[in-house]
Amino acid sequence: xxxxxxxxxxxxxxxxxxxxxxxxxxLIVLVIAAVAVAxxxxxxxxxxxxxxxxxxxxxxxxxxxxxxxGANAYLARQLRTLAVFAAVVFFLLMLLPAxxxxxxxxxxxxxxxxxxxxxxxxYIGMWLAVRSNVRVAAAARAATPEEGQPRKDLxxxxxxxxxxxxxxxxxxxxxxxxxxxxxxxxxxxVYAADAPKVLEGFGLGAALIAMFMRVGGGIFTKxxxxxxxxxxxVEQGIPEDDPRNAAxxxxxxxxxxxxCAGMAADLFESYAVTLVAALILGKVAFxxxxxxxxxxxxxxxxxxxxxxxxxxAPRRTDRSGMTAINRGFFISAGISLVLVAAAVFAYxxxxxxxxxxxxxxxxxxxxxxxxxxxxxAVAIGIVLAALIQQLTxxxxxxxxxxxxxxxKTSLTGPATVVLSGISLGLESAVYSAALIGLxxxxxxxxxxxxxxxxxxxxxxxxxxxxxxxxxxxAMDTFGPVSDNAQGIAEMSGxxxxxxxQVLTDLDAVGNTTKAITKGIAIATAVLAAAALFGSYRDxxxxxxxxVNANVAGEMNLSMDISQPxxxxxxxxxxxxxxxxxGLAINAVSRSAGSVVYEVRRQxxxxxxxxxxxxxxDYGRVVDICTKDALRELATPGLLAVLAPIAVxxxxxxxxxxxxxxxxxxxxxxxxxxxxxxxxxWDNAKKLVEDGHHGGKGSEAHAATVIGDTVGxxxxxxxxxxxxPLLKVMNLVALLIAPAVVKFSYGDDASPGLRAVIAVLAIxxxxxxxxxxxxxxxxxGDEGEPSADRKTQNIxxxxxx
Numbered sequence: 138x139x140x141x142x143x144x145x146x147x148x149x150x151x152x153x154x155x156x157x158x159x160x161x162x163x164l165i166v167l168v169i170a171a172v173a174v175a176x177x178x179x180x181x182x183x184x185x186x187x188x189x190x191x192x193x194x195x196x197x198x199x200x201x202x203x204x205x206x207g208a209n210a211y212l213a214r215q216l217r218t219l220a221v222f223a224a225v226v227f228f229l230l231m232l233l234p235a236x237x238x239x240x241x242x243x244x245x246x247x248x249x250x251x252x253x254x255x256x257x258x259x260y261i262g263m264w265l266a267v268r269s270n271v272r273v274a275a276a277a278r279a280a281t282p283e284e285g286q287p288r289k290d291l292x293x294x295x296x297x298x299x300x301x302x303x304x305x306x307x308x309x310x311x312x313x314x315x316x317x318x319x320x321x322x323x324x325x326x327v328y329a330a331d332a333p334k335v336l337e338g339f340g341l342g343a344a345l346i347a348m349f350m351r352v353g354g355g356i357f358t359k360x361x362x363x364x365x366x367x368x369x370x371v372e373q374g375i376p377e378d379d380p381r382n383a384a385x386x387x388x389x390x391x392x393x394x395x396x397c398a399g400m401a402a403d404l405f406e407s408y409a410v411t412l413v414a415a416l417i418l419g420k421v422a423f424x425x426x427x428x429x430x431x432x433x434x435x436x437x438x439x440x441x442x443x444x445x446x447x448x449x450a451p452r453r454t455d456r457s458g459m460t461a462i463n464r465g466f467f468i469s470a471g472i473s474l475v476l477v478a479a480a481v482f483a484y485x486x487x488x489x490x491x492x493x494x495x496x497x498x499x500x501x502x503x504x505x506x507x508x509x510x511x512x513x514a515v516a517i518g519i520v521l522a523a524l525i526q527q528l529t530x531x532x533x534x535x536x537x538x539x540x541x542x543x544x545k546t547s548l549t550g551p552a553t554v555v556l557s558g559i560s561l562g563l564e565s566a567v568y569s570a571a572l573i574g575l576x577x578x579x580x581x582x583x584x585x586x587x588x589x590x591x592x593x594x595x596x597x598x599x600x601x602x603x604x605x606x607x608x609x610x611a612m613d614t615f616g617p618v619s620d621n622a623q624g625i626a627e628m629s630g631x632x633x634x635x636x637x638q639v640l641t642d643l644d645a646v647g648n649t650t651k652a653i654t655k656g657i658a659i660a661t662a663v664l665a666a667a668a669l670f671g672s673y674r675d676x677x678x679x680x681x682x683x684v685n686a687n688v689a690g691e692m693n694l695s696m697d698i699s700q701p702x703x704x705x706x707x708x709x710x711x712x713x714x715x716x717x718x719g720l721a722i723n724a725v726s727r728s729a730g731s732v733v734y735e736v737r738r739q740x741x742x743x744x745x746x747x748x749x750x751x752x753x754d755y756g757r758v759v760d761i762c763t764k765d766a767l768r769e770l771a772t773p774g775l776l777a778v779l780a781p782i783a784v785x786x787x788x789x790x791x792x793x794x795x796x797x798x799x800x801x802x803x804x805x806x807x808x809x810x811x812x813x814x815x816x817x818w819d820n821a822k823k824l825v826e827d828g829h830h831g832g833k834g835s836e837a838h839a840a841t842v843i844g845d846t847v848g849x850x851x852x853x854x855x856x857x858x859x860x861p862l863l864k865v866m867n868l869v870a871l872l873i874a875p876a877v878v879k880f881s882y883g884d885d886a887s888p889g890l891r892a893v894i895a896v897l898a899i900x901x902x903x904x905x906x907x908x909x910x911x912x913x914x915x916x917g918d919e920g921e922p923s924a925d926r927k928t929q930n931i932x933x934x935x936x937x
Contacts, residue, residue: 158329159493162429165484169429169436170322176315176439176607183308183446184265190301193275196629200386201271204621207390207759208267211357211766212398216256218767219349222774223252226345230338234875240331244338247324251342251409254316255402259350262309262401262614263393269305270389270621273298273643277626280636295639296451299458302618302643306611307446309401314439314607317343317408321416322432332428333417333672340413341868343406345774347399348861352721352773354399355854357766358391359725361758362853363846364732370842373740373747376833378627381746383739383753384732387762389624395853396617396651403860404610404654407661408435410864411603414668415596422593423507424494426485433484434515434600437476442607445469449611458646459534462615466526466608470519473604477519481512499587510583514594518601518664521576522609522657525569529656532565533816534649535824539565543821543844547830547837554821554844562814562851569656569809573663588674596668602661613654616647645823652816655857659808662860666801669867670794676874677790696794706784706792710799710866713780714807717862718855720773720909725850728765732758772909777862779898781870785877787895793870793877800866808859815852818844 158166192198227245235241276298279289320339325332365384369375378385412431419427449465451458486492489503532539539561546553580598584591623640626632632640698704735758745751785793822841824830831837880887 158325158332158428159425162425163326165429166322166325166432169432170319170326172436172439173315173317173319173322176311176318176443179443180308180311180315183304183311187265187269187272187301187305187308190272191275192271193278194629194631197271197274197625197631200625200628201267203386203755204270204389204393204625205267207386207756208263208393208398210759211390211394211763212260212263214763215350215353215394215767216260219252219256219346222349223249223342223346226341230341230872233872234879235334236331239328240334243324243328243331243335246338247320247335248338248342250320251339251406252346253342254320255343255346255405255409256350258309258312258316258405259347259398259402261312263398265305265308266393266397266614266618266621269301269618271625273302273618273622274626274629274632274640276301277622277636277639277643278632280639281632281634291635291639292453294636295458295642298622298639299451299461299643300449302615302622302647303449303462303611304446305618306614307607309397309614310442310446310607310610313401313405313408313610314435314442314603317405317412318432318435318439320409321412325416325428325432330420330428333413333420336413336416337868337872340406340410341865341872343402343409344861344864344868345778347402347406348777348858348865349770349774350402351395351399351858351861352854353766353770354391354395355721355850355858356724356728356769357762358388358395359849359854360728360732360765361387361391361762362849363725363729364736364758366842366846367729368733368736368740371839372737376627378624380628380630381749381753383736383746383755384758385624385628386755387732387758389621390759391762392617392621392624396620397614400613400651400654400658400857401610403857404606404613404658404661406861406864407658407665408603408606410868411596411599411661411665411668413868414665414672415593415600417672418589418593418596418668421495421497422500422587422589423485424492426492427494427593430484430511431596431600433480434477434597435603435606437480438473438604438607441469441473441476441604444472445608446611457536458643459530459649462612462646462650463526466605466612467523469608470523470605473601474516474519477515477601477604478512481508481515485511497587497589500590503585503587503590505585510590510594511597514580514583514597515601515604517576517580518598519604521572521598521660522602522605524572525656525660526653528565528568528572529653529813529816530649532561532813533652533820535645535820540817540820541824543817544824544829544841547821547825547840547844550836551840551843554818554840555847558814558818558821558844558848561817562810562812565813566806566809569659569813570805573660573805576660577664577667592668592670592674595664599661599664599668602657602664605657606661609654609657612650616651619643619647641823641827645820648816648819648823652812652852655812655816655852656809658857658860659805659812662808662863663801663805666797666863666867669864669871670797673794673797673867673871673874676871677878696791696798698795700791702788702792703795706788706795707799709780709784710796710801711803712799713776713796713866714800714803714859714862716906717773717776718807718811718859720776720906721855721858722850724765724769724773724909725854728762728769731761731765735761769909772905773858773862775905776902777865778869779902781866782873783895783898783902785870785873786880786891786898789881790874790877793874797867797870800863804859804863808856811851811856811859813852815848815856818848819852821845
């Protein structure tokens with residue numbers, strides 16, 4: 138347990154604000170809520186446009202229906218499982234300290250609303266994606282019409298297919314920003330100055346559900362993908378989405394429950410948690426204005442996202458589909474910056490002394506112009522999004538040197554492909570982390586000597602990044618929709634020649650957009666987590682005020698890592714990121730092993746599959762992936778929730794802050810490394826399939842397929858799941874901080890209770906990891922999972 142220390146090591150004087158929601162601000166928040174509703178209305182318009190497109194042949198419709206059925210079945214089972222978990226957390230939140238029962242009840246209620254909005258965003262993304270994919274394939278089919286039908290211009294066909302795919306993403310983007318903004322605005326309208334406390338529950342609900350959907354969907358999609366590739370492409374020598382492969386339907390289902398539903402929920406929680414941090418700090422730093430201004434910036438982003446989505450209109454002069462997407466992104470970002478500047482000068486006063494509702498004398502006496510801080514901080518976030526987009530594109534696009542270099546290594550075998558992809562990911566992570574770190578530091582410097590202004594500037598940089606989220610989500614969903622469209626086209630055999638090439642090109646662009654969105658998602662995670670440090674500090678300050686003043690001198694709330702408990706907390710924070718990533722990747726390995734054996738079994742027991750006289754049992758593989766994904770997601774989830782509890786109640790409040798710092802540092806590097814390595818391997822495979830270095834069926838192609846299977850759980854399971862992991866741990870720490878202080882110092886101090894809570898959390902973590910490791914990663918000769926850990930009939934790439 139942490140011992141008594143001195144208070145001079147960290148200034149934690151009270152920062153309680155007297156902010157209130159004025160009538161003028163209430164009107165502004167009502168307008169913001171109306172903007173959020175308008176975003177949902179635009180989403181409905183886009184849905185109608187997408188569904189108005191043709192669905193192609195009967196064979197294409199049949200395949201699409203099978204994908205829809207599998208995706209609906211999986212998400213329904215997942216959401217039923219998560220509903221039980223959400224109900225438990227709802228009641229646990231009621232036990233945590235709060236100023237009054239209104240705050241406790243509101244926090245628990247909006248936890249459920251945040252969880253529901255996150256789940257709804259993911260479900261809507263999946264629902265439309267599984268209907269859009271066949272329409273994109275049908276649009277591409279116009280490039281190779283039936284005999285006697287007129288041939289359409291190839292550029293027009295490509296543009297039409299791309300438009301459907303991107304408008305689908307636009308729907309998800311509008312729901313993400315609309316529901317996120319509507320939820321935050323509703324809390325502010327109902328709870329006014331108490332809104333930041335209630336929003337902690339809203340953010341936790343969004344983050345928890347997003348993490349489970351990201352991990353579960355990621356395990357499903359990559360288990361199916363790896364199994365399909367290793368048996369179909371490498372062993373049988375058939376195309377990726379050949380209908381003879383029993384795992385192809387599961388692979389296409391996985392794209393939707395992982396990349397669409399999981400990533401949509403992930404970006405929604407990034408949106409929600411960033412707003413939580415900005416409003417908590419805004420109340421302290423900007424007083425009355427801090428309850429409205431953090432909502433004004435993302436509201437502007439909603440408007441500019443609409444412009445950006447409709448601005449993605451391909452032109453004949455475009456080098457590729459990525460050119461049109463970049464144009465829409467930069468148009469949106471540029472307009473956002475201009476409108477934010479106008480809002481800053483119209484809404485904020487010219488001096489800190491003119492800000493109402495502030496009790497912090499240091500802020501009131503601060504020199505400078507709050508408008509300058511707000512505008513520059515938001516601009517930092519917008520510029521960071523643009524730079525991350527370009528940097529990630531450089532390391533993952535097929536036309537750039539890094540991916541081409543990875544492709545060249547295929548000539549010397551899978552080992553060199555894997556090594557080159559790892560080195561690319563490690564190097565790119567450094568550059569991305571440097572950009573994110575410099576952005577955080579640049580925003581922090583804007584606060585001068587005031588730590589709260591500095592942290593609020595970091596939060597405002599996060600809201601600046603949020604102005605691009607609508608377009609970013611559209612870019613992300615574009616990827617799996619294009620991938621599915623190519624799968625449906627290949628399985629049906631009804632899209633050939635130039636039409637098939639159109640879909641291949643769109644899929645390559647989609648791989649890049651997915652990598653870009655993962656890079657920007659981790660940037661939002663770091664900005665939100667850094668801002669939540671300020672919220673964590675403020676929560677400690679409030680808890681200190683509630684402790685007996687006679688023991689204030691015994692408190693140590695410092696995060697000085699020269700103290701052993703804080704250093705240990707820092708190391709544990711970094712270690713949790715590694716353990717979480719390992720658990721997620723190992724879960725894919727185990728599930729993929731079952732898929733590999735099942736697909737092999739079907740080829741062996743149904744020899745007619747290869748000559749089309751027998752049909753594979755697609756449902757069997759879907760069922761395997763569903764059961765494994767739901768079984769495996771519990772352990773990473775428990776780790777994320779319980780690790781901060783174990784550290785906080787055992788090592789103390791300072792060590793808990795250090796724990797968060799270690800997690801943010803390691804998580805930033807790990808997430809970018811995993812995402813960019815996986816994206817590079819995937820697009821290197823595309824290069825070879827397009828005829829480079831031997832083309833399809835060559836040894837070089839087999840080498841890149843192995844690289845891609847290694848990268849699949851990197852980029853689509855472990856990497857993106859780190860984003861919600863960081864936010865979940867930060868929010869859990871924020872929520873338990875008052876309890877840690879309460880039971881560590883003063884009249885209610887109870888070392889025994891702290892020890893019991895810490896031991897129970899540690900035992901639960903150990904038990905969950907132990908049970909996870911005991912699950913078989915192989916299958917026996919009879920086709921059932923074996924009780925032992927032998928690896929029979931499994932490709933080395935699966936168990937590596």
